[in-house]
Amino acid sequence: MEISARFDHFNINVTDLDRSLDFYARALGLREVGRKCAADGSFVLVYLGDGESGFRLELTWLRDHAAVPYQLGENESHLCLRVAGDYEAVRARHREMGCVCFENEEMGLYFINDPDDYWIEVLPMND
Secondary structure, rough: OOOOOOOOEEEEOOOOHHHHHHHHHHOOEEEEEEEEEOOOOOEEEEEEEOOOOOOOEEEEEEEOOOOOOOOOOOOOOOOOEEEEEOOOHHHHHHHHOOOEEEEEEEOOEEEOOOOOEEEEEEEOOOO
């Protein structure tokens, strides 16, 4: 049996949903494309999209999680986005926002971290 699959979404948990929505809009241009709320208010799921691909980033806010950072440990998993247009101008914007956490000039890439310290690799579209 052959399996045919396609990527749909990637989930991360966030401590402050509004702060995260603002960050992803300002830093990467991602916008809300869907939302699910628990009837009892225990969680909110917000799906962000880029307006072009079908891939979504799912932000999960849990009411009963203390407002302390999630323990991400030594996990080196990360999300990667490619940006169109002037790559250096985007990098300069991220530097101004203070969210660049690692740069590798030799490889031509850098990482930003979101408000919950998840790392996001940023690459040019035409690389």
